[in-house]
Amino acid sequence: MNPVDNPYNPGAGAPPPELAGREPLIEKALATIQRAKAGRAPKSMIMLGLRGVGKTVLLNKFEQLAEAQGCQTALFEADAERSLPEMLTPQLHRLLLRLNVIKRVGHDVQKAFGQLRAFAGVFKVSIGEVEFGLSNEVATGDLAIDLSDLFVAVGEAARARNVAVVLLIDEVQSLSRPDLSALIMALHKIAQRQLPVLMFAAGLPQLAKLAGDTKSYAERLFDYPPIGPLDEDAARSALVAPAEIEGVAYHDAALAHILQETERYPFFLQVWGSHAWEAAAQSPITRKDAEEATRRSIAALDQGFFHVRFARLTERQLDYARALAEFGPKGANSTAVAERIGLSVKQAAPIRDEVIKKGMAYAPTRGEVAFTVPKFDDFLRRKMAEGTKRGRSAKA
Ligand SMILES: Nc1ncnc2c1ncn2[C@@H]1O[C@H](COP(=O)(O)OP(=O)(O)OP(=O)(O)O)[C@@H](O)[C@H]1O
Ligand SMILES: [Mg+2]
Structure with a gap:
């Protein structure tokens, strides 16, 4: 649909068309x-x-x-x-x-x-x-x-x-x-x-x-109110309400797909909404459009949002981040991450602190470490898989 009318607003501090769930x-x-x-x-x-x-x-x-x-x-x-x-x-x-x-x-x-x-x-x-x-x-x-x-x-x-x-x-x-x-x-x-x-x-x-x-x-x-992903109703209205104003609707299956892929994180909802709008030829936005939005959103995030954060890490911080990514979105115990990169807890601690200081990770509870950027673990695993694939084809 016409990008000029696209109501979604992905960005840092960009006011959403619908401030849902807050x-x-x-x-x-x-x-x-x-x-x-x-x-x-x-x-x-x-x-x-x-x-x-x-x-x-x-x-x-x-x-x-x-x-x-x-x-x-x-x-x-x-x-x-x-x-x-x-x-x-x-x-x-x-x-x-x-x-x-x-x-x-x-x-x-x-x-x-x-x-x-x-x-x-x-x-x-x-x-x-x-x-x-x-x-x-x-x-x-x-x-x-x-x-x-x-x-x-x-x-x-x-x-x-x-x-x-x-x-x-x-x-x-x-x-x-x-x-x-x-x-x-x-x-x-x-x-x-x-x-x-x-x-x-x-x-x-x-x-x-x-x-x-x-x-x-x-x-x-x-x-200290925790601000997190939106609940299901709010996430749906973050997508539906702005489109409705433009006379555009969503199929339920499209919404279900986007809610699942974004894990209801507000920034991702704006990104997906925006790409779904552009992928769809007309209203209503279908599941197929939503799946296309997923491909486009991930490609865009990998080149932008995730890449700039990735580029900010030094080689040893990246090793740490890659090891942490292996544990999934919830993060891991610092000891387990240290073991994974073959360092003692004491050797790994300063690297962990650097990654935290850069605002890339935090300690959810004592001794634990997790990413501050939602889905960053997915991104790093995607990158590692690509690297492995490239490595294999180079050998072949
Ligand atoms: N309640 C909401 N409903 C829908 N979209 C939202 C909501 N809150 C924020 N957004 C959208 O999410 C994106 C990120 O918002 P914002 O920059 O305020 O996040 P942040 O928590 O400050 O992130 P950071 O920690 O990176 O600074 C923006 O595109 C904004 O429009
Ligand atoms: Mg902010």
């Missing part, structure tokens, strides 16, 4: 925002899930909800190459400028600006033309203390204006340990003071453990 979480986020606005202690949330489950899309949705509620928001994606002060300062600066517009009188925003200047000064961050460093407020150079003071100042300015501040942080597993620890401590301080500052964060599943290891109270301070 209603309970969206309601919860809305209630949390409203609680914060009403001056009640809100519980911050860290959404955890594998690649392509829809975490970024949800964060963007929460940002819209917060803005619709008149809250001030700051959204950024954590980057392992940058420090938290570097990423946070411009965001908080913008946020304070907007808070300042709400009510120009009062020293509280000026105090928060002063705190931010001191903070930026001590952590050597500058943004644009703004002069940082000269301030009546003080910063100690200890990130946990200074961030707590800064959050308190921002929270007090927000409270005086009856608004809440909503921080939205994506890829939060990329924060360094000291940065993560300081962030948790600052939010802890905010919770104790009952100030209207709230965080919605998203990250890969290893984060819960990281946060808990960093500060044991982090377990109680946040909710």
Whole structure:
């Protein structure tokens, strides 16, 4: 069918035509925002899930909800190459400028600006033309203390204006340990003071453990909703609803095939939906179209989505990943993976840690390791089979 009308939207953070199956979480986020606005202690949330489950899309949705509620928001994606002060300062600066517009009188925003200047000064961050460093407020150079003071100042300015501040942080597993620890401590301080500052964060599943290891109270301070594949009804509506708007239907057998192949992962549903649309000559989309979509989707993913991740691994990390892939989608015990590549657990541990650090794998439970990218094990096994085939034909 006409690609111009193709409603599906595969991509990173690309808003889906139908945000299926996340209603309970969206309601919860809305209630949390409203609680914060009403001056009640809100519980911050860290959404955890594998690649392509829809975490970024949800964060963007929460940002819209917060803005619709008149809250001030700051959204950024954590980057392992940058420090938290570097990423946070411009965001908080913008946020304070907007808070300042709400009510120009009062020293509280000026105090928060002063705190931010001191903070930026001590952590050597500058943004644009703004002069940082000269301030009546003080910063100690200890990130946990200074961030707590800064959050308190921002929270007090927000409270005086009856608004809440909503921080939205994506890829939060990329924060360094000291940065993560300081962030948790600052939010802890905010919770104790009952100030209207709230965080919605998203990250890969290893984060819960990281946060808990960093500060044991982090377990109680946040909710950690797991974000996973959609349930059957939601997965069906993720495919059907956007097509329906264009007057296009699916045969049940086509839907069943796509649900099975995608394992109901949101990103894959968009990929398959998009290819099924293009493979079909007309409505309804048939099982044959869906099977063609599977061929095209796998070919496209192998060249793009999977390949870029594969290309990021060094030779020894690849050996590790290949061994892990042999165990299937659920991953394996680290000891078993080490044995498979003929290394001791001690020798394999640093390689495993590198693969985890690259965001390719995580530890579902202690001693276990699994891929963060759904179906990456299938991809690696496909590649190995191709390699073997090529090897055989070269010998022949
Ligand atoms: N609830 C949903 N229903 C249908 N499609 C969805 C849903 N959530 C996300 N998608 C689609 O899935 C894809 C991935 O979404 P998103 O980038 O938010 O995932 P992510 O969890 O942030 O992935 P990553 O960890 O790689 O950043 C996008 O194409 C998006 O349109
Ligand atoms: Mg994302």
